[in-house]
Amino acid sequence: MKTLLTNAWIIAMDAAMSEYRPGWLLIEGNKIEALGEGDPPEMIDANIRDMGGDIVMPGMVNTHCHMAMSLFRGLGEDVDDRLFRYMLPLERKFVSPEMVRVGSTLSALESIMGGVTTVADMYYHETEVAGVIARSGMRGVVGQTIANFDAPDHKSIDEGFALCDELVEWCAGQGRVTASIAPHAPYSTGPHILERVAAWHDAHPTSIIQIHLAETEQEVAWARDTYGLTTTAVSERTGILKPGTIAAHCLLIEDADIDILARTGTGVAHNARSNGKGGRGMARVEDMRQAGIAVGIATDGPMSGNTLDLFSQFGVVSIFAKILGRSRKPLPTRDVIRMATIEGARVLGLDAEIGSLEVGKKADLIRIDVSAPRVQPIYDPYSVLVFGAMPTDVRDVMVDGVWLMRDRVTETLEPARVLSDANQLAGQFRTEIAAIDAARAAKD
Amino acid sequence: MKTLLTNAWIIAMDAAMSEYRPGWLLIEGNKIEALGEGDPPEMIDANIRDMGGDIVMPGMVNTHCHMAMSLFRGLGEDVDDRLFRYMLPLERKFVSPEMVRVGSTLSALESIMGGVTTVADMYYHETEVAGVIARSGMRGVVGQTIANFDAPDHKSIDEGFALCDELVEWCAGQGRVTASIAPHAPYSTGPHILERVAAWHDAHPTSIIQIHLAETEQEVAWARDTYGLTTTAVSERTGILKPGTIAAHCLLIEDADIDILARTGTGVAHNARSNGKGGRGMARVEDMRQAGIAVGIATDGPMSGNTLDLFSQFGVVSIFAKILGRSRKPLPTRDVIRMATIEGARVLGLDAEIGSLEVGKKADLIRIDVSAPRVQPIYDPYSVLVFGAMPTDVRDVMVDGVWLMRDRVTETLEPARVLSDANQLAGQFRTEIAAIDAARAAKD
Numbered sequence: 001m002k003t004l005l006t007n008a009w010i011i012a013m014d015a016a017m018s019e020y021r022p023g024w025l026l027i028e029g030n031k032i033e034a035l036g037e038g039d040p041p042e043m044i045d046a047n048i049r050d051m052g053g054d055i056v057m058p059g060m061v062n063t064h065c066h067m068a069m070s071l072f073r074g075l076g077e078d079v080d081d082r083l084f085r086y087m088l089p090l091e092r093k094f095v096s097p098e099m100v101r102v103g104s105t106l107s108a109l110e111s112i113m114g115g116v117t118t119v120a121d122m123y124y125h126e127t128e129v130a131g132v133i134a135r136s137g138m139r140g141v142v143g144q145t146i147a148n149f150d151a152p153d154h155k156s157i158d159e160g161f162a163l164c165d166e167l168v169e170w171c172a173g174q175g176r177v178t179a180s181i182a183p184h185a186p187y188s189t190g191p192h193i194l195e196r197v198a199a200w201h202d203a204h205p206t207s208i209i210q211i212h213l214a215e216t217e218q219e220v221a222w223a224r225d226t227y228g229l230t231t232t233a234v235s236e237r238t239g240i241l242k243p244g245t246i247a248a249h250c251l252l253i254e255d256a257d258i259d260i261l262a263r264t265g266t267g268v269a270h271n272a273r274s275n276g277k278g279g280r281g282m283a284r285v286e287d288m289r290q291a292g293i294a295v296g297i298a299t300d301g302p303m304s305g306n307t308l309d310l311f312s313q314f315g316v317v318s319i320f321a322k323i324l325g326r327s328r329k330p331l332p333t334r335d336v337i338r339m340a341t342i343e344g345a346r347v348l349g350l351d352a353e354i355g356s357l358e359v360g361k362k363a364d365l366i367r368i369d370v371s372a373p374r375v376q377p378i379y380d381p382y383s384v385l386v387f388g389a390m391p392t393d394v395r396d397v398m399v400d401g402v403w404l405m406r407d408r409v410t411e412t413l414e415p416a417r418v419l420s421d422a423n424q425l426a427g428q429f430r431t432e433i434a435a436i437d438a439a440r441a442a443k444d
Numbered sequence: 445m446k447t448l449l450t451n452a453w454i455i456a457m458d459a460a461m462s463e464y465r466p467g468w469l470l471i472e473g474n475k476i477e478a479l480g481e482g483d484p485p486e487m488i489d490a491n492i493r494d495m496g497g498d499i500v501m502p503g504m505v506n507t508h509c510h511m512a513m514s515l516f517r518g519l520g521e522d523v524d525d526r527l528f529r530y531m532l533p534l535e536r537k538f539v540s541p542e543m544v545r546v547g548s549t550l551s552a553l554e555s556i557m558g559g560v561t562t563v564a565d566m567y568y569h570e571t572e573v574a575g576v577i578a579r580s581g582m583r584g585v586v587g588q589t590i591a592n593f594d595a596p597d598h599k600s601i602d603e604g605f606a607l608c609d610e611l612v613e614w615c616a617g618q619g620r621v622t623a624s625i626a627p628h629a630p631y632s633t634g635p636h637i638l639e640r641v642a643a644w645h646d647a648h649p650t651s652i653i654q655i656h657l658a659e660t661e662q663e664v665a666w667a668r669d670t671y672g673l674t675t676t677a678v679s680e681r682t683g684i685l686k687p688g689t690i691a692a693h694c695l696l697i698e699d700a701d702i703d704i705l706a707r708t709g710t711g712v713a714h715n716a717r718s719n720g721k722g723g724r725g726m727a728r729v730e731d732m733r734q735a736g737i738a739v740g741i742a743t744d745g746p747m748s749g750n751t752l753d754l755f756s757q758f759g760v761v762s763i764f765a766k767i768l769g770r771s772r773k774p775l776p777t778r779d780v781i782r783m784a785t786i787e788g789a790r791v792l793g794l795d796a797e798i799g800s801l802e803v804g805k806k807a808d809l810i811r812i813d814v815s816a817p818r819v820q821p822i823y824d825p826y827s828v829l830v831f832g833a834m835p836t837d838v839r840d841v842m843v844d845g846v847w848l849m850r851d852r853v854t855e856t857l858e859p860a861r862v863l864s865d866a867n868q869l870a871g872q873f874r875t876e877i878a879a880i881d882a883a884r885a886a887k888d
Contacts, residue, residue, distance in 0.1 A: 071821065073819075074819075074824050074827035074828060075824075077772075077777050077824060077830075078772055078776035080771055080772050106817055106820065110817040113816075113818070114818065278766070278772055279766035279769055279774070280767075282767070306827070306831035307831065307832055309818070315720075316760060316763060322722070322723035323720055323725060328521075328522055328524050328721065328723055333521050333522060371863075372836075373553045373863060374558065374753070374835065375517075376517075376550065376863055377515065377866055377867050379518050379874070380518050383517075383518035387721075388750050391818065391834070392816075392836040419815075419820055422820055423821050426821030430823070
């Protein structure tokens with residue numbers, strides 16, 4: 001049975017930036033078989049769904065996330081020591097396969113409801129995240145963290161690599177889930193382990209490397225004081241910067257670092273809201289894009305960026321570029337939507353399959369209701385998407401030819417159950433947080 | 445008949461930052477008669493409405509807007525010459541009492557749906573805006589623009605002042621609408637007219653002065669080159685900076701300007717998203733607040749900031765403060781919500797009446813549904829409001845004891861009619877825009 005979408009305002013995000021209005025789109029299996037403008041083809045063997053004139057566009061790609069951390073969302077806002085005060089104590093005590101499963105499921109639900117169809121995740125117990133992605137119907141890159149500190153799921157680097165091997169096995173034959181190895185950051189793993197990561201990736205060429213890069217002043221100081229180099233240059237020497245690598249943040253970079261990222265074919269995940277909330281600054285997105293680097297938009301973990309839709313990021317992404325450029329012109333709204341779709345897909349190495357609505361590509365698409373007074377009248381749909389649309393405007397979501405949400409009703413996840421599981425764990429955290437705060441108060 | 449709200453999570457925004465959970469609130473006439481925690485009083489003569497555990501907080505205050513410009517929303521994004529290319533030609537040809545009424549009504553609808561109960565507006569044909577505010581049930585400060593250029597509704601400064609006199613008459617006896625005189629900006633009116641504005645305000649002491657201040661580099665250069673002063677210092681000399689004045693933007697200010705604003709009791713409207721989108725920079729909000737200046741949050745006109753809810757501003761307001769302070773600590777989430785409520789009310793000189801939920805204050809309040817997966821679990825309601833909530837989460841809105849929206853259904857404005865009127869005018873604009881673009885293309 002095929003599916004025919006009619007009466008759509010199609011924003012294809014292909015190279016020609018095609019729009020079809022009224023547009024139609026035909027899906028067979030998990031692929032787009034045809035699309036066009038005007039009268040749809042006569043189909044007697046298709047499920048027909050009227051899009052009501054709404055925008056239909058590619059599902060969005062979140063290029064960097066820690067999904068399980070939705071359970072820590074909003075904890076310790078506005079304090080600089082929240083990592084040591086709340087996060088590490090809670091992670092040491094509570095991070096478990098169950099916690100990762102419950103938190104990632106909540107994040108998958110939110111992502112789907114907000115129009116994100118593909119997510120690149122990095123955390124612990126990552127086969128659990130792989131399971132959540134598979135069951136939710138989303139598409140994802142799942143990154144097992146490798147860290148040279150007391151990680152919740154591996155006591156040694158050898159154990160960390162073994163978890164990556166397991167993840168590769170788990171993902172083999174899975175169409176929608178790509179295995180990934182995720183060294184935490186250059187300073188927290190060190191060059192020798194990064195070299196081993198690069199070698200591991202050579203042996204698993206379809207996998208993805210994910211790493212936090214050039215995010216903090218401490219990291220920059222470490223590279224400079226230890227090696228007399230930038231953290232990007234230290235990373236390049238280890239061989240981990242290459243096509244198939246996602247470098248998250250790239251905030252504190254010099255011109256030479258931009259050359260390195262471009263030359264090595266490294267993709268960048270831009271975490272605008274997270275960087276801003278941390279007071280860390282504004283990444284040089286336009287400079288990186290001008291150099292030919294694929295730059296996607298990312299939410300970071302919900303403890304850093306709070307929400308997992310990309311609409312919440314668009315305004316900040318746009319504003320950062322315009323402030324850095326001292327003009328309205330940098331990063332036009334069309335480019336923001338390119339970053340959220342086809343360019344994000346390129347960061348994940350999935351641009352041949354997803355990121356635009358074209359014949360032969362996977363049917364990953366979303367429908368956005370643009371009838372709200374807040375976006376009317378409409379002169380430019382890209383302006384609406386960047387500065388007016390909200391995650392709640394997403395009405396339908398399809399991944400791999402399967403509906404994950406129709407008319408705001410999710411079809412693979414049951415919200416009441418997901419929220420109940422999340423709040424049960426949050427209750428335990430609240431007890432622990434009260435103990436931490438009481439101990440702190442007693443000490444002061 | 446009284447109204448009793450039960451089962452609410454009350455965020456009072458009073459000086460003690462009181463929270464009542466479960467809380468109740470009793471309204472008589474247009475005022476809050478009582479509120480508290482635990483079991484509500486037994487009432488046999490009240491309409492009882494169960495808030496379902498949702499957050500109930502003061503209605504939000506938008507301290508600077510050009511409501512009618514919703515009809516130009518999203519026009520010419522990403523071009524630096526949009527003022528001369530689109531806005532002025534369209535304003536010259538189309539700004540009329542009808543256009544102002546239709547655009548302002550669309551904006552009132554959006555504001556109510558997004559939880560804004562009070563708005564400070566400045567535009568042309570401002571008695572039309574006053575009428576829209578009155579009919580919509582909102583509260584507002586309506587500012588008649590005075591400009592020393594070819595304004596759409598006055599050919600001379602005398603005519604401009606006459607419009608202000610008319611507006612004062614219109615607003616006399618209106619409980620919810622305050623008249624305001626709005627000189628466009630120091631450079632575009634000039635000191636002599638500003639002196640006359642100050643004198644007019646002395647004669648109408650319950651009115652409000654609104655002005656764009658220290659927004660652009662050109663303005664700063666004008667003041668420096670003409671008077672050897674900052675634009676804030678030039679404005680002070682004219683007498684217009686005083687309690688009852690709202691200075692919008694205050695972006696390009698020096699330490700001495702902060703002293704002037706604090707000493708004169710001038711309020712500031714912070715237009716974060718508009719300033720950012722224009723590539724203009726980040727206002728020194730924390731410095732101004734530390735100096736005791738009342739700083740409210742503002743959307744600016746929808747052509748500059750696109751949406752008219754304050755949720756869309758919160759992330760940017762917060763991020764600007766944290767980037768300027770290079771830390772997570774500046775402008776905690778509680779302060780952002782203070783700016784959106786009680787501090788915004790102070791900017792408008794209405795803090796004795798609105799801005800917090802306290803006995804004797806006007807019943808201006810909103811109910812916010814916090815059940816969405818994107819805000820769960822909840823550790824801190826202020827974090828939820830600043831970084832997670834969306835205008836679509838606003839469920840009920842009351843102003844002056846009257847429901848303007850219940851369960852997302854507006855009670856004073858009919859959305860289908862409002863949108864139809866707006867889109868009819870937008871259709872005329874599209875024709876004109878096509879002609880402008882064609883003429884431009886022919887010239888190139």
